[in-house]
Amino acid sequence: MRAAARPVITGAAHFFPDTKTSQGDLWQEFFREHYNGLPLARRIFENSGISSRSTAVDPRAEREVSGWSTGRRMERYIEEAVPLGRRTVSAALESAGLAPSDVGMLAVASCTGYTTPGLDLRLADELGMSSKVQRLFIGHMGCYAAVPSLGAVADFVASRGRPAVLLCLELTSLHVQPPTEDMEQIVAHALFADAAAAVVLEPDAGSGxxxxxxxxxxxxxxxxxxxxxxxxxxxxxxxxxxxxxxxxxxxxxxxxxxxxxxxxxxxxxxxxxxxxxxxxxxxxxxxxxxxxxxxxxxxxxxxxxxxxxxxxxxxxxxxxxxxxxxxxxxxxxxxxxxxxxxxxxxxx
Known part of the structure; x- marks a missing residue:
């Protein structure tokens, strides 16, 4: 039986969608009107501790987003997620000095969009990973998904002795909701943003x-x-x-x-x-x-x-x-x- 390897993070990268906006501009140019100038909403945005955010969907330019159907939002998810995920995984592999063909497992965590064939399969194909690469999609765990996903890929590396990649990718801007005075919904709109981050794990690596x-x-x-x-x-x-x-x-x-x-x-x-x-x-x-x-x-x-x-x-x-x-x-x-x-x- 193979002795367990030490799973080590040897590469990492993160990227954002192209649109980066200040919190103040988001409030002034979209959410102020969206919430009809509600004082509570303004205070939540001002006290969020956030100065800027990146989004795949800019509500100032696509003002009808809160009325989009779920189907339309999922179509946009794939349009945005595939190139963002490809760029992020490629950069993480490059930082680790590995090629896509070296990867034994690709795990993808996301709770903001779904499709079949999944994002994991599409990325493995576009990146040129082996047809034998193992894939794992982890959905609907929310903000904490990176940590159990890290545990899963670490276990793969430890038991199989092969490199693995974990990609976490979320496009929360797809899910702007219709106007409401519900504080929980306002807080969500004031806090959440879009990004992708990836880490590469290798067995018994010397640094990381x-x-x-x-x-x-x-x-x-x-x-x-x-x-x-x-x-x-x-x-x-x-x-x-x-x-x-x-x-x-x-x-x-x-x-x-x-x-x-x-x-x-x-x-x-x-x-x-x-x-x-x-x-x-x-x-x-x-x-x-x-x-x-x-x-x-x-x-x-x-x-x-x-x-x-x-x-x-x-x-x-x-x-x-x-x-x-x-x-x-x-x-x-x-x-x-x-x-x-x-x-x-x-x-x-």
């Missing part, structure tokens, strides 16, 4: 982030606090303001007891924190509950400010921003369930 462990907890009693429902007018987000309070109850135990303690570590010994920036309050709660230094979450705040919440790619984008220091790194993300996933990485 080794994936050491992945843990999770789901609070089933709060499953209704986050939702992503398919409707006739695209996918509709439900996002309760209670989410940070629930997260506060679990993050300390998950990180200290489930992730770090079995490896003889404490939060004080962690040298890098890649925390999904679901919003300013989410990051504040993580910092408070883990008693982190003020600068520990700078990368997360930076991604939130410059890119918005891009759902599943976001934590991988934060990971790319971390300073290159030795020692353990924690990657963490949250989503529907309410679910918290965390991974322990170690620079090799």
């Amino acid at each position: 982030f080794e994936v050491v462990d992945v843990v999770a907890v789901t609070d089933h009693s709060t499953a209704d606090l986050m939702s992503w429902q398919i409707t006739d007018l695209g996918f509709k987000m439900g996002l309760s303001p209670k989410v940070p309070d629930v997260l506060a109850q679990h993050v300390g135990e998950v990180v200290r007891d489930q992730l770090l303690a079995p490896h003889g570590l404490t939060p004080e010994e962690v040298t890098g924190w890649a925390v999904h920036p679901g919003g300013k309050r989410i990051l504040e709660v993580v910092g408070e509950r883990l008693d982190l230094p003020a600068e520990a979450l700078d990368a997360s705040y930076g991604v939130l400010d410059e890119c918005g919440n891009c759902s599943s790619p976001t934590v991988l984008m934060v990971l790319e921003r971390l300073p290159r220091t030795d020692g353990p790194v924690v990657a963490m993300a949250f989503g529907p369930g309410l679910t918290l996933y965390a991974a322990l990485l170690r620079r090799s």
